[in-house]
Amino acid sequence: ECYKIPTTVLFAGKLPIDCNSYWAQGGIIYRNFDPESGDSAGSLAADIHRAGAGLCNDSAVGKVSVEGPDRVKQLLLDKTGPFADVPFDTTDEGELSLCLEASHSAPRILHIGDYTGQAITKRMTEAAAQHPLITFQDSTVVTDLLVRDGVCVGLRTLEGFELSTKGVVLCSGGLSGIFEHSTNPPGFNALGSSVALATRAGAETNDLEFIQFHPTALTLEGEAPFLLTEALRGEGAILRNSSGDAFAKSFHEAGELAPRDIVSRGVFNESSKNGQVYLDISHREKEWLYKRFPNIQAHLRDRGLDLASDLLPITPAAHYTCGGITTDLDGCTSLPGLYAAGEAACTGLHGGNRLASTSLLEGLVFGASVADHCGRGEAQGVYEFAKSVIEREDFDMIANRKEDYRSSNEEARLLLMKGKGI
């Protein structure tokens, strides 16, 4: 908005539904500004580093910990902000309701029931659709980046091409959907486009070995795994083994609230030895559970299960791509003219394992930084080169080369789960 740059947004499916962001359940990190709360930029940074197994990039951690809450305020909370009115849950006193999630040292997660991503992406797409400088193009699959003399000047789609004199931003998500067990929604989503496009164009990638497995995906015969949010454990859910015993303290002193990779390994090891593992929050009050987790309860009810009375069978499932296209703190990749943000990017924030609810925040913070970098014209030389290429080259012949990239990946999914899983 403040830089007046015309922007075309291309995406493979239909928005807002066909993306991981829509399905985010638990929430987005904010901050408890009460000095008594124990929350601060420093404590968030320490939590991110601890969860990331000491492999995080300290500059990225510092940026998100310090700038993050301000960006949430500016973009999602302020009445004058572009996406204001996201209806975050509040307490009986009308304050923002902040909840605890695993491996966080303070309650600092903003949420809307268990459908936070849905509410945020709906609000964002509605606001962006009304903006005169933003054009949406759905059902458009990007197949390659157009690179001339080491500068990204546009991209190819299945149907044609788009050129850009102000940079191309890849925010096309991660690759966890290529595993047999995945929490990521189906469709042309999280299948590795970002890394494939960037690699073919010569941009660097990093940390691709760090795939995060979420420990608690509901597993039912004949169905894709369904995420049971981290917030359930934040609200007291217990991991039980096939004998009904709580076992989380046997693998980590923080039990259910240990970092995700540790809980995933704990669940995986227990189920490999002794069979099915369950999540149990039936000790919490029924009406409260139904209000706090309405989507999960609806999903369970359709399958004859109930949060308030049943042990829920779970399995770890591929959830998040910690690595991706290497970027600096402005979202610039190693290829001039190409930016990356969100799960597509590897800013180094997550190290070996992502802290719960950092992902939506990272997208917000780095997405805004990309806009700042473009808007301030810091890569003016690159933009001018792209403009000169676009003016002199005839790109129309590209539009005639049509290819079909859609194919079944079932075999690859099975192989990945067996050979490259937990």
Ligand SMILES: Cc1cc2nc3c(=O)[nH]c(=O)nc-3n(C[C@H](O)[C@H](O)[C@H](O)COP(=O)(O)OP(=O)(O)OC[C@H]3O[C@@H](n4cnc5c(N)ncnc54)[C@H](O)[C@@H]3O)c2cc1C
């Ligand atoms: C079930 C679930 C729950 C989660 N809960 C939380 C949570 O509570 N808090 C949190 O912080 N994070 C959560 N996450 C993680 C978070 O949702 C994602 O990491 C984040 O939303 C990624 O956003 P993104 O914009 O980078 O990518 P996405 O939201 O995945 O968007 C990528 C888009 O790119 C499109 N695309 C991909 N390839 C192409 C191509 N070749 N051409 C055109 N378009 C393409 C996709 O179709 C999609 O629309 C959750 C993830 C899942 C799966």
